Amino acid sequence: xxxxIKGKKTSVYRKVMxxxxxxxxxxxxxxxxxxxxxxxxxRVSLGDKDTDYLYIPSNSSFEDVIKLLYQRELISDQTxxxxxxxxxxxxxxxxxxxxxxxxxxxxxxxxxxxxGVQEPIKVIIxxxxxxxxxxxxxxxQLEADSTSIVSLLKDAKYLNKINVKKIEVLALFIPNTxxxxxxxxxxxxxxxMQGEHxxxxxxxxxxxxxxxxxTKVEVAVxxxxxxxxxxxxxxxxxxxGVYMNRLDKGMKLQADPTLIYAxxxxxxxxxLNKHKLIDxxxxxxxxxxxxxxxxxxxxxxxxxxxxxxxxxxxIYFCAKEDFSGYHNxxxxxxxxxLNARRYQRELNKRKILS
Numbered sequence: 001x002x003x004x005i006k007g008k009k010t011s012v013y014r015k016v017m018x019x020x021x022x023x024x025x026x027x028x029x030x031x032x033x034x035x036x037x038x039x040x041x042x043r044v045s046l047g048d049k050d051t052d053y054l055y056i057p058s059n060s061s062f063e064d065v066i067k068l069l070y071q072r073e074l075i076s077d078q079t080x081x082x083x084x085x086x087x088x089x090x091x092x093x094x095x096x097x098x099x100x101x102x103x104x105x106x107x108x109x110x111x112x113x114x115x116g117v118q119e120p121i122k123v124i125i126x127x128x129x130x131x132x133x134x135x136x137x138x139x140x141q142l143e144a145d146s147t148s149i150v151s152l153l154k155d156a157k158y159l160n161k162i163n164v165k166k167i168e169v170l171a172l173f174i175p176n177t178x179x180x181x182x183x184x185x186x187x188x189x190x191x192x193m194q195g196e197h198x199x200x201x202x203x204x205x206x207x208x209x210x211x212x213x214x215t216k217v218e219v220a221v222x223x224x225x226x227x228x229x230x231x232x233x234x235x236x237x238x239x240x241g242v243y244m245n246r247l248d249k250g251m252k253l254q255a256d257p258t259l260i261y262a263x264x265x266x267x268x269x270x271x272l273n274k275h276k277l278i279d280x281x282x283x284x285x286x287x288x289x290x291x292x293x294x295x296x297x298x299x300x301x302x303x304x305x306x307x308x309x310x311x312x313x314x315i316y317f318c319a320k321e322d323f324s325g326y327h328n329x330x331x332x333x334x335x336x337x338l339n340a341r342r343y344q345r346e347l348n349k350r351k352i353l354s
Contacts, residue, residue: 044074044104051101053119058095058143058183065093065113074100074109081106090114095143097121097182120179128297129266131169138189148186162194170294171220174200174303200300208307212244221290223298223306228257229317232325236305242317242329244309251315253284261295269352321346 046052054072056065062085066078075081084106094116100109123141128134135149152158156166164172173193180192201216209219226240246253256271262280276283282291314329316336321343328343330336 044100044102044109046100046102049102051099054098054100055143055182056093056095056098056113058185060093060095062091062093069109075106081109085110085114088114094118095183118181118183121182123178123180125173125178125297126175126299128170128173128175129261129295134170134173134297142180142189143183144186144189149189152186152190162190164194165217167293168217168220170224170297171217172197173297175297175299205303205307212307212309214306217293218290219303219306220294220298221292223302224294224296225253225255225257225291226305227299227302228260228296229255230325230327233301233305235326236302237308237310238312238314238329239317239327240306240309241312242314244306245313245315247289249315250288252286252288253290255284258282258284258291258295261291270347319343 054068054074056068060068066075066082069075069081070078088107088110090110090113092114094113096116096118097120098112098117099119100112104112121141123138125134125137128137131150131153132146135146135153138144138149139146153169154166159166159169172190174196176196178192178196180189184192206216209216212219214222222240222243225243226236229239230236243253243255259271259275259278259282260266260268262278262282263275268275276285279286281287282295284291312329313331316330316333316339317327318330318336318339320326320328323346328339330339
């Protein structure tokens with residue numbers, strides 16, 4: 001009897017132990033699944049978008065990154081994400097622009113941010129007249145603010161270090177589309193542009209400038225005038241040829257765009273005699289030779305037009321009266337006056353008076 005009772009107790013004990021063991025196993029499985037889910041399960045939901053971008057500012061701390069991720073709803077549990085980041089030794093924060101993909105896990109996010117592999121920005125530089133305008137456009141695309149960019153581009157001491165004169169600074173920039181990291185500083189941006197400038201001025205372009213008797217800066221200055229005179233790429237070499245003829249003859253360039261630049265009123269549509277009275281080194285009606293600096297960022301097509309200027313005998317040109325954007329060219333002043341009068345009559349007819 002005693003043996004029977006003892007056997008029953010043993011059987012009950014075993015059942016309890018099996019049940020307890022099973023419970024522990026189930027709890028362990030649940031915890032393992034929860035841990036796996038926390039690390040590897042898809043967590044990032046971007047709505048109807050497949051990708052988005054996270055911008056981490058320079059000098060951000062780890063806590064700043066956690067806060068940013070939480071605010072962007074890229075993580076829902078800060079504690080678990082911090083634990084995972086610590087476990088994966090994510091300590092050094094890399095600033096920049098990061099591509100976030102729908103369905104990314106916390107593990108994917110940590111790996112991405114820890115790697116520092118960011119997406120470049122396509123920085124577009126074109127249609128710019130002034131340093132302030134340049135800085136404003138760049139600042140809209142990069143982390144660097146416009147004030148820091150302008151400050152460096154007007155700092156004679158800094159410019160002297162990189163062998164650029166303050167008045168010639170626009171000649172440093174070649175309008176184009178550049179791939180640059182978002183967290184590039186103002187100084188790094190200028191250094192990058194200086195590198196691009198050196199790459200642009202190949203031995204072929206340098207040789208052509210020397211053959212034309214122009215420095216690289218002078219090419220940029222003349223190219224900026226040509227650019228503002230015509231938007232037609234096929235006409236630019238001919239316009240450049242007119243100005244080269246004037247320079248060779250010692251004539252004043254008498255370029256209307258330089259007057260507009262000197263006046264600072266870029267809304268002027270018709271240059272009048274009163275505008276020619278402004279005393280400025282950019283007034284090419286008053287002073288012979290090239291102005292001291294570019295009047296805008298010279299496009300590559302304009303620079304190459306100067307380097308490959310058309311050889312001809314034209315001295316004058318005037319906008320065509322059909323407003324096609326092209327010009328009538330003349331070898332004599334008498335012919336130029338006839339062209340100019342036709343254009344002026346059309347201006348008056350269209351009531352373009354200023």
